[in-house]
Amino acid sequence: MMNPVIKALNFRHACKLFDPDKKISKKILDDILTAAHISPSSFGLEAWKFLVISSDEVKKTLRPACWNQPQITDASHVIVILSKPKLADPSHEYIKLNFGRRGLPEDATKAYIAKYKHHMETEVFPRMSAYAWCSKQCYISLANIMTTAASEGIDTCPIEGFEKEWVEKVLNIDKSLYEVSVVVALGYRAKEQPPRIRHPIESIIEYL
């Protein structure tokens, strides 16, 4: 029997043409959002938020900011994944709150925060912004959203093709806290998926 996750991953493709008349049920949408909710993030930071758009009006204003792609308006739902880069700042109150949830002794929490600070300052921030780093975590939830959807026969289209500032403007994003990381459209395909194209597996795997 095929592994159920592989089966879902095989069903998944970047769906470009959705059937605008088919809507995702609440039960399935709840599963998809649960997948986002329980996704892991580095240091358990959960510096993300998920805007779940089903309003035709909102989709219509969003579409031109997303290269005018028809997926935005044809899909049943569009999820805009926001990151919260400011929360990654080691001196932000949120770090203390977030790490404190583990219920460790105060000394251990302090040591953990110091470790986080050192890591961010020596390894992460010299190479990328808090926005880019938080966005990486958002892509974990993006993957889990797509896989959970696929396991229920829901198609998705992950979308990087948008103008970030325009999207933030039409969605009235509070930029003092949020930035748009990635968008994903969800619904039912209007035509069969094309054959998958991948480089040979041998070219991307090396055993040591």
Add this chain to the structure above:
Amino acid sequence: MMNPVIKALNFRHACKLFDPDKKISKKILDDILTAAHISPSSFGLEAWKFLVISSDEVKKTLRPACWNQPQITDASHVIVILSKPKLADPSHEYIKLNFGRRGLPEDATKAYIAKYKHHMETEVFPRMSAYAWCSKQCYISLANIMTTAASEGIDTCPIEGFEKEWVEKVLNIDKSLYEVSVVVALGYRAKEQPPRIRHPIESIIEYL
């Protein structure tokens, strides 16, 4: 019946203590690597590579570069996910080759490359390096690796806690092509998973 992907996501936790005597079978490892292989990436770039480490010797030299975390040596396998940032350069020969695989007419391929170039130059590179951008894609494959593993009862620990240059040195990474994006340890848990901690789902989801 619980959705099989949610079931896998519920099984998944950041496993800190692996049973060093339990090894992942070839069949399950192949499923996990298939998940990585068929993962999507922005523009279908597949600018990644997966080093699959089972050698005790390699794990031993890798461990100090990863905060000396015992997961590295106790886990059955460690996968080091490399990105290939140079390939994201719109003028790189790879872009032409990669986009050409779709079998579109030459004009359509050229227009697609121009669109890619414009997007990278106006939206991506002003905000992050090719390394950060490619790393985001790597996190999609990371998520799919973890979920597929979990669906087979395999535990994982995603690891950002490493010193990138040190890891690249001990693994003899050809830095003209590759950079380490993230590490994941895989094996069997040595003790039960702790309760999951997450912020309330209401705090991370908004419906529009």
